[in-house]
Structures are given as C-alpha cells and as structure tokens.
Amino acid sequence: MVTKKKTIINRRCIYIFFVITFCVFWMLYLQAPTKPDQTTSRMEYTVTVDLKYLVTNLSLTNNETENIEFQYAVHSSKCKIRSLNPYNPEILPYYNPKKYVRCRTKDLLTYVKKENNVATLYLNEDAVKQYGNGEVHCCYSEITRSKKFQGSDTPDTLVNVSHCNQFNHNVTMKNDFALVKCVHKFEDVYKNTHAVVTINKKIKEKMEQYENENKEHLSVLFVGIDSISHMNLVRSLPLTHLFLKENDWVEFKGYNKMGDNTFPNVMAILTGYNETTVFKLCNPRIVGPLDKCKMIWYDYRRLGFITAYGEDEADISTFNYMKKGFKYEPTDYYFRPYIVATEQQLMWIPVDVVKYCTGPESSGERIFNLAREFTSTFKEYPNFGFFWMNSYSHNEINAVSRMDQKIVDFLADIKKTQILENSIVMFISDHGFRFGSITYTHTGWLEERLPFFYMSVPKWFKKKYPEKYENLIKNTERLTSPYDVYMTLQDILVLSGKNYTVTKSTGCPKCKSLFEEAEKERSCEDAGIEHHWCTCGNYLTIPSTSLIAEEAAKFVISEIRKTQMNTGFNYKQCSEFDIKKIISAGISDTNYTSHKNLSYILVTFQTEPEAVFQGTVSINMGAQVPTFKMEGSISRLDVYAQHSWCVKDSVLKKYCYCQNSLTFFVSNFFDDLRHIFNII
Known part of the structure; x- marks a missing residue:
C-alpha cells in the first residue's frame, strides 16, 4: 500500500x-525576439528605406498655408517665428477661464507687523468673534531650517518646529518664520504660518558697506510663473497684459525656451550651462554639488547684493523635484523652510491637483507677499530676489486665469512702493503648457516653446544708457533665449560698478546681454536652442500615413529604448513601446537651417502601452546613405506620473510605462532562464 x-x-x-x-x-x-525582417529589433534600428526618395517625392498637405502671407514676431532668413493669435480657432476648444478661489471664509486671526527691525505677531481682535463666542487661546512655534543634516539624503527638506508657546494679544517673533495655532473650547479653530524679513548682523554689514560706497545701484527681481506661454498670458491674464502694456514693460516676442522643463531653463538663466553640463558639474541627484555650482546669485551675494529665493510647491520646486536641492542656504534669505513647514503643518486644499490653498492663504499669494516683504525691506540697497510660483499654473492651462487680479495687484504694489525705480524686474516663465491634447496642435507646439518674458527698466537707466535701452527694444523682435538672460545678469553687475569679469555662456558662446543688440540673422543654433525646441522653422504638414512619418516614428521609438537601457538595470521595469497611431507629422521648409542638405521631420505619435511622444529627427540628404539622427531630447506629451511610479530616475521616468508587478517578475524570471540556458 x-x-x-x-x-x-x-x-x-x-x-x-x-x-x-x-x-x-x-x-x-x-x-523570444521576433524575426529580423519584422522591424522590432529596436535596440539597433536602422532605416532600410530610401529616405532621399521619400523626402524628395513627398506630397505636402499644407493646404492651409497656400497663398497666405503670415505676420511674424521674428523675421529673418535664419528665423521666422509666426505671430500667434491668442484666440486662434485651434486653441478656443481648450480656452475656459477660471474664477478666483478664496482659501478662507473668515478673516485671518493673526498678522505680523514690523517696526525698527522688530517683528511682532498680533492677534486680530476684530476677527476673534468669527472663531468662537468665548475666548480664543493661541500659541506660536518657531520654524527653522534644520542644521542637523549630516548624513541626510534630504537636507533641503528638514525643518524644525519648536514647542508652541502661548501668547495673549501679541508676541515678539524671535525668528523670521512662525507657526500659529488657536483653540476655542479645546477645539482647533485656526492654524497658519507667517514669514517676515528681519535684518541680521551679516546683512547689516552689507548695508553699511554699501552706504560707505554711496553708489547708484541696480537691483534685480525675478517673478516667475510656471508653464505659461506668451500667448496664454495674453489670453488668460487680460488685466495683467493690459497693465504691462500701459506701464511700458518691455515685451520679448521671440523668447524661446532651450530645454524641456523648468530645471534646464532656469539653470540656463542662473549658470549659462546647458542641461548636460549642469548634470556633469552640478549634479542635482546627489547632495552637495548644487552648493558648489557656479550660479549667478552666488556672484551677486559675494559682491554685496542682498539675495533671496522663494518658491511654492516644495515637492515639485525647481531644485527639489527628483533632485536633492541645497545642503546649505543658497541665498541670504531662503524661504524654502517656511514653504516646507507650511505645506507640512497646514491643511492644504488641492485645485487642479496642486497645493493651491495652504491653510487660509493661497500658496501663490504667499510668494507674492515674500517678494513684497523682501523688496520693500531692502529698497534702498542692492538686492537680488528670485521668486517662482507653480501652485496656480502647473497642471491646467487655464488655471492661471484665477490669479489675474492678484498678479496685477502685486505689480501695482511694486510700482506704488517705488521698487521699480531702482530695479530691473524680470516677469518670466520657463515654458508653455507641456501636456495634453493641446500640445498635439500646431499652435500648442509653438506655445509650449515660447514662454512669456517682460522686463521693467528704471527711468533713470533709460536716460543714462539710451543706446543700451534701444538695443533692448530691438531685441524684443529678435530670437532670444535663457542664455541671453544669463549674460544680462552679468552685464548688470558690471553696470552696477562691481569688479566683475563677464564670462561667456558655455551653453551658448554666441549669446550676449539683452542690452547689446542681438544679430538680426540669428539661428536657434546661435542662441543655444536645440532643433527640437526651435520655433524658427515653418513645418509643412505631411500625411500621418506617409512612409516617411512611419519611419521617423519607428526611429524615435528605437531611440526611446536606447535611452531606457542607458539609465541602467531599472529600465527592465519599463514596457517596450509600440506605435499605435501617428497623430501628426511635418517637414521643415528649406530655409530652416544653413545646412542645405538637412531636412527635419517632426512627428507626434501615440503608443501601446498608452503614451504620446514627439520627436524631431534630421535627415542628411547629402550623405551617400541618408540616415536619421535624433535632434535633441524626445518630448512626452501625456501626463505620465501614474504610469512611471516604479522608477525614480528623472530621465527614465519620462520614457517609462511600468510593467505590473507580475509581468515584471515573469519577464525577469525568463530573462534569467534565457541567460542560464544560453537561449539568447
């Protein structure tokens, strides 16, 4: 048995x-891999079709441009950027202005007043009744940046919040940042944070040194709003646009971004580096290198300017999204600890999936208040302020319209308080809206690459330097880039009488200060702009079903796979993409480049699994065997955060669609078996 x-x-x-x-x-x-003749060997994709024949025999379908004379914002033999209609019929389906969202129904229970460099936190007695019929008991905590960050992987996110000390009517603030909590009958009724700018001993020394020099000074103020194109400002911020026009702000019509997202475009302004050089010399993926990076605000601080930096949305801010940020405070006044504590300690209300409301105040208005406080405190002294906002513009193309009046209020305030009299103010964005079906349109393609940029120049500067101001006006109708802004910031140091030697931008050796006349015949190459981001070329529509469009899309797919593999082992967690549908394709006109043998194909396509990519490829028709070459990086136009959760690398995230856990396990299991049995 x-x-x-x-x-x-x-x-x-x-x-x-x-x-x-x-x-x-x-x-x-x-x-197992498919047969070689099935064009799925993406890792070593080569074009086997006759590209020269396809290009020279291409039937264009650019009917809408026939017999039409376009108006141009920039017009030269090397660059033609069309003047856009902000209400273009192509854009109107996406236009939906928003109403301002108020973050509170009651008056603020606390406020701060500053006199003789002493900041006092007050209880708003008039508002107490709104929070309870009886007494309201309040306490406050100091917010500071943690100094115990040795060994920490996230030193730029560490903040300390002290014990909450009770106060009655008012209390003197011992620190620039405070958290306030109030209770009524053991129930939390109010919570808020406050920030103020007080002058410490080190700053006093700078101020005294300037008083001894007694020289005319120029201050610099950056006010940045994320993801707003020039035309979107005109369309969504009509009050702001009117204010800028009526107050003679200089409007740059050919300002072209040089990189995909915020980080490369801001770093081009602050360092003059392109993205490759930034990651080589200032690697933001590890703790420390950003502190040693040659950023222009370090020069301003070293030469006696009082410096400040503030940005909302701490998780996605310029130096911290998929990056380590700063180990040490990069500016004299660094407002990140205040923003981090605000977002951590207060209840925030998302609008369009961003932290629009942080407690009883909007995140954007907090940044405006910081800029007001900083500039008014140091109005009589040379200062450099960099303030950036993401919380009301990043995720939805119409969202910025909510803040139109608030932006005008801020601009009117800095005019009324005479900040503009000694400051060059740069009102700027990094790029236009980068995601969604609007970017599939020709107008959307242009808007993404053409952010807004306005500049205010003091009246005395115009009189003292008429030629420089004249050059500035000429440059409004020339192709310009963030590298030109970097050169301008160096020029301002020289004009301020500082012992400073201007150095060329490594990302754009030909770029010059905006106070010098830019060449009229200027190409994107001259301005440090990759072809993929360049708006100088007029792309003529070609059939999305044409063989050249299909071959270009296949080539881009092969380049995506190479990029995945070059990031390391983690690429195995990402699916391989197949072309599902070509959305649109275009070919450059013959005047786009000085290289007459080059043609450029712009192709936008949908994949399986679900993603939308856009790439620019060149074809060298002068070569014996014409081949494709990738021009710059590849854009991903769909919102992909929820699909790239499995990887942390910022480059790989952009080109990843995560396999599910089971698929990933099985795939790697069989990969290992193949290796063991030498099957492949």
Missing part, C-alpha cells in the same frame, strides 16, 4: 515537472 502511494506521488511529481517545463519553454517561445 505504501509502495503504491509512493508510485502515485512520483507520477504526480513527474507530471508537474513536465507541465512546468512545458510552460517555461512555451513562455520563452512567446517572449
């Missing part, structure tokens, strides 16, 4: 073994 049972068990084991073996080999067969 026992022997019979053993026999049955052995048979079952043998049967299970054969079933498993069969399944393994069947799965290996299914996962």
